[in-house]
Amino acid sequence: MFHKVERPTTSQVIRNQILAAITAGTLKPGQRVPPERELSAMFVVSRPALREGLNALVLAGILERRGSQGTFVAESLNTSILGSSMQLVPVRAAREAIEIIEARRVIECELARLAAERRTDDDLDAMARLLEQLGDCEDDNPRRAPLDFDFHAALGAAAHSGILHSLQLSLGQKVLAIMRKAIYRPKANADGHREHTGIFTAIRDGQGERAARIMKEHLEKLEDGVRIHMETHAVFAAHGESDDV
Incomplete structure (x- = not known):
């Protein structure tokens, strides 16, 4: 409450x-x-x-x-579009997303580290395909969000750690709808793609600590984006743009 x-x-x-x-x-x-x-x-x-x-x-x-x-x-x-976009995701949902991202940071950093040790050629091929698709849709948020989820899921599968991967998928599904509606912006998309590429390269090259570090930075930026969304929502609500709390 x-x-x-x-x-x-x-x-x-x-x-x-x-x-x-x-x-x-x-x-x-x-x-x-x-x-x-x-x-x-x-x-x-x-x-x-x-x-x-x-x-x-x-x-x-x-x-x-x-x-x-x-x-x-x-x-x-476009301030009118920005104002209406803030209505799509309630502050309470964004607040939950922050808690989910905090948990993901713990789980996915370890998954990235393990993936660098255990990935197979098939795992790398799956991640590379998704990375290419992500690069083709930087300006298409509804399409990009599920691909982002799939890339992280493929990374989790590459770790070959069943329990951690199951936890990752459960948390990822919860935040997917919020990511689809409110998190992505053009610069964040481009930055995110560079970070995904860095994570993939580190895993491919067997650099577990580097993969974990880039993953941590990636999820911290995502968390910052959600926090900015919450603050922006509050400002628009104060100016009569949204009643969603």
Whole structure:
């Protein structure tokens, strides 16, 4: 019924204020965000805390960096679509997804390590086929989500550890619907594909510790994406975009 009330971090407050400015139309798609020095003075925060907040929004595809030009609200961002997309996954479901991802991180890092030791040629072929299919659908979230699940499942099978693999599949099924609707954004898709490729390469080359490390980083980024979704949902709800909690 209840859950722990957590104090927002400085970077979360920064993210929420920037999201609120985008929602209100103060910051528009394609518009340049003030330089870090100005933002740091406006928020009265340190530059590292500011960068953490900005980096999270870049990861979510809401902001984009253009080299020396600075940071901009993503050109392709449609605030009405973003607002409606937040309605698709309730905060309570996203909160559950975070707990699932935490469990997956423990299980799948070990599966990646074991897969590097035990994989067969058939296992590698199955993973390689799925990796190629994932690369062909970076902009097709409904298609990509089940392929992502299948890739992780193939990795789990390559570990040849029945109980761990069963746990992985059970957890993966629970989060699949949420991944399909709300997690993926263009930059996250591209980053995810690079991480999948790194995991596959490490497993193929028998580098178990490297495979586990990349898997850990991959799932931590996914967890960050879910947290940003929850915070974005809260901002849109505060502005009347969604009633789902």
